[in-house]
Amino acid sequence: MPGWLMLAMVLVVAGAGFWLGQRRAAGFVAELGTRVGVVHSRPNHHGWFVAAAAFVPALVVIIVWAMVGDRVVGAAVEAELPPGTVPEGSLERVAFLADVKGVARGTFAAGFNPATEAAAAIWRAVEGRYSLLAGVAAVALALMGALWALTRLAPDFRARTRVEGLVMAVLILASTVAILTTLGIVISLVFESFRFFQLVPVTEFLFGTQWSPQIAMRADQIGQSGAFGAVPLFWGTIFIGAIIAMIVAVPLGLMTAIYLTQYAAPGFRAVAKPMLEVLAGVPTVVYGFFAALTVAPLVRDLGLWLASWFPLLDPDTVTAQSALAAGLVMGIMIIPFISSMADDALTAVPRAMRDGSLAMGATTSETIARVLVPAALPGIVGGVLLAVSRAIGETMIVVMAAGLAANLTLNPFDSVTTVTVQIVKLLTGDQEFDSPKTLSAFALGLALFLVTLMLNIYALSVVKRYREAYE
Amino acid sequence: MSVDMVNVAGREADAGRRPPKMTARDVHVWYGETHAIKGVSMDISMDDVTAFIGPSGCGKSTFLRCLNRMNDTIDGCRVEGRIELDGHDIHAPSMDVVQLRARVGMVFQKPNPFPKSIYENVAYGPRIHGLARSRADLDNVVEQSLRRSGLWDEVKDRLSASGTALSGGQQQRLCIARAIAVDPEVILMDEPASALDPIATAKIEELIDELRGRYAIVIVTHNMQQAARVSQKTAFFHLGSLVEYGNTRDIFTNPREVRTKDYITGRYG
Numbered sequence: 001m002p003g004w005l006m007l008a009m010v011l012v013v014a015g016a017g018f019w020l021g022q023r024r025a026a027g028f029v030a031e032l033g034t035r036v037g038v039v040h041s042r043p044n045h046h047g048w049f050v051a052a053a054a055f056v057p058a059l060v061v062i063i064v065w066a067m068v069g070d071r072v073v074g075a076a077v078e079a080e081l082p083p084g085t086v087p088e089g090s091l092e093r094v095a096f097l098a099d100v101k102g103v104a105r106g107t108f109a110a111g112f113n114p115a116t117e118a119a120a121a122i123w124r125a126v127e128g129r130y131s132l133l134a135g136v137a138a139v140a141l142a143l144m145g146a147l148w149a150l151t152r153l154a155p156d157f158r159a160r161t162r163v164e165g166l167v168m169a170v171l172i173l174a175s176t177v178a179i180l181t182t183l184g185i186v187i188s189l190v191f192e193s194f195r196f197f198q199l200v201p202v203t204e205f206l207f208g209t210q211w212s213p214q215i216a217m218r219a220d221q222i223g224q225s226g227a228f229g230a231v232p233l234f235w236g237t238i239f240i241g242a243i244i245a246m247i248v249a250v251p252l253g254l255m256t257a258i259y260l261t262q263y264a265a266p267g268f269r270a271v272a273k274p275m276l277e278v279l280a281g282v283p284t285v286v287y288g289f290f291a292a293l294t295v296a297p298l299v300r301d302l303g304l305w306l307a308s309w310f311p312l313l314d315p316d317t318v319t320a321q322s323a324l325a326a327g328l329v330m331g332i333m334i335i336p337f338i339s340s341m342a343d344d345a346l347t348a349v350p351r352a353m354r355d356g357s358l359a360m361g362a363t364t365s366e367t368i369a370r371v372l373v374p375a376a377l378p379g380i381v382g383g384v385l386l387a388v389s390r391a392i393g394e395t396m397i398v399v400m401a402a403g404l405a406a407n408l409t410l411n412p413f414d415s416v417t418t419v420t421v422q423i424v425k426l427l428t429g430d431q432e433f434d435s436p437k438t439l440s441a442f443a444l445g446l447a448l449f450l451v452t453l454m455l456n457i458y459a460l461s462v463v464k465r466y467r468e469a470y471e
Numbered sequence: 472m473s474v475d476m477v478n479v480a481g482r483e484a485d486a487g488r489r490p491p492k493m494t495a496r497d498v499h500v501w502y503g504e505t506h507a508i509k510g511v512s513m514d515i516s517m518d519d520v521t522a523f524i525g526p527s528g529c530g531k532s533t534f535l536r537c538l539n540r541m542n543d544t545i546d547g548c549r550v551e552g553r554i555e556l557d558g559h560d561i562h563a564p565s566m567d568v569v570q571l572r573a574r575v576g577m578v579f580q581k582p583n584p585f586p587k588s589i590y591e592n593v594a595y596g597p598r599i600h601g602l603a604r605s606r607a608d609l610d611n612v613v614e615q616s617l618r619r620s621g622l623w624d625e626v627k628d629r630l631s632a633s634g635t636a637l638s639g640g641q642q643q644r645l646c647i648a649r650a651i652a653v654d655p656e657v658i659l660m661d662e663p664a665s666a667l668d669p670i671a672t673a674k675i676e677e678l679i680d681e682l683r684g685r686y687a688i689v690i691v692t693h694n695m696q697q698a699a700r701v702s703q704k705t706a707f708f709h710l711g712s713l714v715e716y717g718n719t720r721d722i723f724t725n726p727r728e729v730r731t732k733d734y735i736t737g738r739y740g
Contacts, residue, residue, distance in 0.1 A: 266546060355579065355583070
């Protein structure tokens with residue numbers, strides 16, 4: 001019996017339970033009247049209670065079957081086959097059983113191993129037997145649940161409270177998913193990083209200035225020493241995300257917000273704000289090729305032109321993949337983020353402040369510079385910190401425009417690399433999970449995660465404290 | 472001697488009744504389609520405290536905000552009619568709204584000190600208008616303004632504390648100090664005591680009485696006793712019209728209009 005059929009049958013039972021429960025409760029109301037307190041819960045609550053009692057236990061059975069079913073069937077098939085049909089090795093055994101399952105269900109035309117044909121017939125029979133058992137169990141449990149619930153119904157039965165409790169349980173479950181996922185991510189990062197730090201000392205990772213993760217595959221290979229000093233990566237990340245991007249985004253975003261909140265006519269604001277939000281919705285890969293194909297060549301030409309005037313700038317360091325190109329485009333990407341945070345902060349300053357200043361004879365720009373921006377500053381700073389944490393975690397633009405060379409340089413025309421770029425580079429393609437090269441990606445990820453986490457926590461606390469000041 | 476004190480001496484030398492400081496003639500205000508003020512005419516004297524009374528939504532605050540063109544800051548608000556300050560049309564192109572508001576100060580219903588120090592709050596106006604030539608000059612203006620608003624003794628030891636940390640009544644007197652620091656000629660007060668407790672209210676009322684004669688003061692109030700206590704002239708607004716305007720004593724003891732009498736005796740409003 002396929003899973004969808006089990007689910008459908010259980011739903012039918014639950015639906016019938018709902019109807020019966022509701023009918024039964026409607027009977028109480030007809031008998032005892034509608035006065036408050038005589039019949040504790042509304043008929044719908046009784047209905048939902050019965051439906052839930054039928055559905056929830058049966059659903060558990062269906063989910064468990066979906067998770068362990070294949071393994072149970074596999075083991076049973078193996079037991080029924082003549083000894084020696086299933087290969088010995090663990091990998092071969094799994095592959096054989098997968099083949100058998102595929103052939104049995106018709107997703108594979110034919111198995112790799114001719115023995116699968118015979119085994120598939122057995123699989124079909126066994127699976128039919130076991131799934132029927134599971135289906136019957138689920139439906140029986142649903143029926144029992146519904147009957148049990150129906151016997152509980154009485155005029156003073158508190159179905160309403162039970163249903164409320166169930167709703168709460170579902171909501172708690174839903175909100176736990178995100179939290180547990182975060183926890184899982186952290187644990188996996190910490191675990192793999194720990195393995196990395198067993199191979200490479202923490203001090204080398206945090207303070208080393210040489211990054212070259214290539215590891216020799218043969219003993220006599222040269223130039224593949226493997227150095228894991230992440231400082232050039234951290235610097236590249238900060239240089240692009242926290243310096244160049246912010247030099248672009250903070251003034252532009254702030255001025256945009258000031259114009260939109262203080263000067264713009266309501267009609268213009270109504271058009272301009274959604275347009276900015278559209279900018280925030282552009283996929284970062286689009287920014288990425290804009291950076292790589294349009295901005296980067298312009299920046300390179302500018303760099304070469306500057307190099308012809310200033311001997312200090314070595315033309316050899318002007319590359320097509322530059323920190324400046326990636327930082328500029330990332331700054332553009334961040335503008336809507338900063339402007340919307342600053343917009344919120346400025347609008348949160350009470351109108352009374354603005355009126356008070358204007359009534360003193362201050363002009364609009366004096367009011368903004370002397371009253372509104374200082375009052376909104378914590379909110380604006382919090383917004384900028386959130387933007388920084390977003391920028392340093394941004395991947396696509398830097399992958400496409402910043403390059404891979406781990407240079408420790410102040411020259412914006414030179415290419416630098418970032419933590420995110422290196423993670424992408426280390427984890428795409430074939431990897432072996434016992435080499436420090438692959439594991440270093442997790443250490444980088446952990447470092448990035450910790451920094452952005454702390455930035456976010458600090459920024460949110462700044463924003464929150466500021467909000468409270470104006471309650 | 473500061474500029475401010477010369478002016479004061481000049482004003483006090485003028486003993487008799489002076490010509491009206493501000494005059495309004497046939498003023499109309501629209502908020503979008505709503506006709507909020509319907510042809511109000513009035514003279515505001517330097518020698519009196521003028522109280523605006525009337526039920527909520529009668530237009531008294533709106534009219535008050537016309538006098539320093541604060542209605543300009545509201546989208547969709549349109550003002551018609553002629554308002555003069557010392558005989559000059561305040562809507563004329565030659566009248567700069569920045570200077571108008573420096574001459575016609577305002578105190579709001581809810582105390583709104585800036586989130587800056589007490590000193591910086593009072594120094595705000597003198598700074599933006601360049602009224603003080605030196606730091607000592609500015610210190611002097613700040614002290615004078617705080618003294619005049621009766622706050623000096625309470626805050627002289629903590630001028631660098633935040634203005635928002637003061638009590639509600641102190642905040643409101645700080646706002647009055649801030650307004651008089653630019654030495655305005657008219658002070659508009661929009662229900663200045665409605666958010667304060669009775670003791671703070673009494674202090675504000677005393678202060679208004681002390682400031683009388685030095686500035687033309689207009690006060691909007693919901694509190695009939697307050698109007699009777701602090702003002703010499705009273706204007707009663709109803710549904711956007713000026714129903715009655717005259718000496719406070721006459722309005723409260725012998726109103727000409729039935730609507731005024733009904734409002735004052737508490738029939739409605």
